[in-house]
Structures are given as C-alpha cells and as structure tokens.
Amino acid sequence: MLPGRRARIGVIHLATAMMDHEFYEMCAKGVSIFCTRLRGHPPSIEGLADAAEDLVSIKPTSVLYGCTSGSFGPGPEWNDKLIKTMEDKLGCPATTNIQGVVEALKALDAKKVSVTCPYDEDYTNKLKYFLEVKGFEVTNIKRVPTYEDDFGKFLFSPEKAYQLAKETYTEDADVHFISCAGWRTLPIIDVLEKDIGRPVISSVQAVMWHAMKLAKINVNMDNKGKLLEI
Secondary structure (H helix, E strand, O other): OOOOOOEEEEEEEEOOOOOHHHHHHOOOOOEEEEEEEEOOOOOOHHHHHHHHHOOHHHOOOEEEEOOHHHHHOOOHHHHHHHHHHHHHHHOOOEEEHHHHHHHHHHHOOOOEEEEEEOOOHHHHHHHHHHHHHOOOEEEEEEEOOOOOOHHHHHHOOHHHHHHHHHHHOOOOOOEEEEOOOOOOOHHHHHHHHHHHOOOEEEHHHHHHHHHHHHOOOOOOOOOOOHHHHO
C-alpha cells in the first residue's frame, strides 16, 4: 500500500525536538508522518496556528502537538485550547502528548499510575496535578536531574530510563508512565512491561497511538507495548 494512502499524520513539535525516528517507527503500513516545528515552550497559540498552517497542503487525517510539558504545563484548559487551535486550522482531529497519555490510560483501564519524568520540581508538580484532575491517582512520581537543553535528554540512554522507571514503579500502579517526548524510551517499553508485569506507556508512544486512533487506523505492533495492541 502506498505511504499516506491510509492516513497522513501531522506532527508539530519543538524546534529542538529530535524524536522524529520514534514517530516513524510506530507508523502503521500505509500511514505517513509529516513533521513541522515551532519555537516556544509552551508555544503561543499564534505560533501553533502558524505551524499548523505548514501542514494544510498534506490534508492531514489527524495531527498532534508533540511536547508533553508544553501541553500540560499551563493546565487542562490550555491543553484543550491547543487541540482546538489545531482542529480549527486543519479541519481534522487533533491531540497532544498529554491528551494521548490520558486516552491511553483510559484505554488500559488505569486508575492508578506511577510516573518517571525529567522535569524540574515545578513541572513535576504540574504533571501530577494534571493527571489527578483527569481522575488518576499518582502512586509515585520521580524526577531525574534536569538537563541544560533538549539535546541532553536525547543523549540520556534508554537503558538509564529503564532503570529509573523500574525504581519508580509501584506495585499498586495499574500502569507506569514515562513522561517527556525528548526521551528515547520506545526500545525499553516491552522489556520493562515484562519485568514489572504491568503496561508501560511513554509520551511519544501514547500520542502516536492516539493520533492513529483518531485517523481510524487500528494498530497491532509487536514489541512496542500493550498499548499498541489495543
């Protein structure tokens, strides 16, 4: 099947983002990814609308904003505004990293979640608040030292993310969540699930799964986590 024939997913992420390869890796057959970038964290609404304009010509089937902290930081109403801005500009369903996480947790019937993240104390607290507002109990949340820039996050190895997640997970959690689209975590999701006996989701994995669901693409991929089997 020709790429893009089934669906075309637009990705809007930060100018400093380096996780394009994980989005491509999760593409179902016949689905194409088209990435554009914008500056600002969180982005201005005007900046997001301008970035979305870059995707108009591909006639996207769905679109996502690919920065987790940029979507949850200012609060739930801000996340809703980001989604509406993209939908109004492109005329297709839209999601954000944090919205994808919420939908993934619901799909996995999660009530309690443990979290690993690379944010400072302020953003860690904001993430916990957002998840609680959405109805989830956070059993534990652990942050690692913050980085000077996003390139530092990119250099942080999946193996180290695995170890931190394993230390953070609590047995009463239904799902473990590794937050931040700047972390390379896709390679360790499957083995971490096997080791802790619970589903594991990551920011990029969850938002890509949700974008494909919005595009009416049924996904069933091996070694990408329980979520990609729903």
